[in-house]
Amino acid sequence: MRVRLRYVTERRNANGTSRWYWDRDGHPLCRLPDDPVKRFARAEQLNAQADRAAAGVQVVAEGSIAWVIGKYKESKSYGKLSAGTLKYYNRFLDDICELGPGLPFEVFDRRMVLDFIETYEGIGDDRKVAAVLRNLFKTAQYWRIVPDNHASKLDLSAPAARERIWSEEEIAAWLKAAASHPRGEAMITAFHLLHYVAQRPIDMLKMGWSHLRSGAALVRQQKTNKLVEVPCHSALAAHLENLRPTATTIVAYNSKSVSYPAFNAAFREILAKAGLADSGLQARDLRRTACVRMAEAGATETQISAVSGHNIQTTRQILETYLPRTGAMARAAIKKWEKAERRRNKKV
Incomplete structure (x- = not known):
């Protein structure tokens, strides 16, 4: 007899196999083991913990x-x-x-x-x-919670400087794919925040509605504990105006904050759906993209640092790594030079 597990959903893989998730409203999505016995035990454990929480029993769940x-x-x-x-x-x-x-x-x-x-x-x-x-x-x-140590034998040698930025076409493709994702609204909001506030994903997910004041977003950076005030880009402001707050955080799903693991998993699913799985794009590249767009628009290092929250010296170092030398930047430099010459010649 087949036993139906509460809140367990099946998703089909491209090769015809299945993967299983525990998907209960108000709780993070959790991938379940492929082995049916282990899957049953894990689902029962998660349901028991959720049931205790619903009953108001405050406990630290074993294995959490x-x-x-x-x-x-x-x-x-x-x-x-x-x-x-x-x-x-x-x-x-x-x-x-x-x-x-x-x-x-x-x-x-x-x-x-x-x-x-x-x-x-x-x-x-x-x-x-x-x-x-x-x-x-x-x-x-x-304590036999996990079989392997995924933090051992890591290659932490300095990676090559990333120069990947999002093109307008890639942004449009991702947003279109996100619209039909189960967590679409939350992920689209997260994308806009990353794109226009220029912060790290982990800091963006903590942003609450109380952090929006007088047309600006206040961001508390986890790494430095620095409070950064970023004026809302008009596109971000327009998006936020159409949202109805359902949780204390801006990015929310089923009236609950979205965890970093759940955000990462959903972001990659949308990348794949948009045909960008092999593009090398990451959520954190949106911060770099924002810096590039501001630089292309003529923003100075000081102005960019006021948005990203870095000091001037660090901003300069980051821009050396983050900013590809694009044709748009070169054209902007020549235009500024020509404009300065015209002003100087008028004075002669």
Whole structure:
């Protein structure tokens, strides 16, 4: 007899096989194991946790991100950390917990580990956060929450400078594909925020409606804790005017905030649907795209830094990496030169 599991949905792959998800309103989408026995056990565990939460029972779910962090903090290895190491460990542990304390720790696959590490731009931060994640995986392995340590043996050598920016055609294709995605409205809102506010995805997802004031968006950057005020681009303002707030955060689905893992998964699904799976485009490239568009429009380093939140020196270094030398920029430079010459000649 086939048992029907609550809130379990089947999705067909292109090769005819199936993948399974636990999809319950008010909770993050969770990929389930392919093995039917393990799938049944995991779905039952998730339903039990959700049922307790619905009944008002506040518990830290076993196997969740918060649970693994708690177990690690109880360990001898955590207790042996020096004061200096403890300071940055706790910083990264807090950041990891903010991804979704109730999310199953097993959502951290290799790809998500690398995505999360890449959100840090500080010198040496990648190796520090990787070390923290490795210890969390060791804890999760000890308690048999996960079989593998996806934070071990990472190649953290400096990657080639990314020069990828979104073209207008690619933006249009992604937005068109997003319109028919189950989380379409939330993802389109997230896309516009990334495109016009020029912040990291992890900071964008935390933006609340209370952060919109007098035509500007206030963004608290996770990395620096700096509060950045960014005037709303007219296209962003028009989009936000048509939204009805359903949660404290601007980006929401089913009246709940969207977690970083869920955002990443949905973003990639839409990329594939738009025919951009092999394009190399990423959500974080929208920040670079915003910098390029502002530079092409003639914005100075100081003006761009006021939007991105970096200091002038860091902005200059980032622009050297982020800004491809496009034809539009070259034409703008010549036009400025010619305009300056015309003004000078009029004075003679």
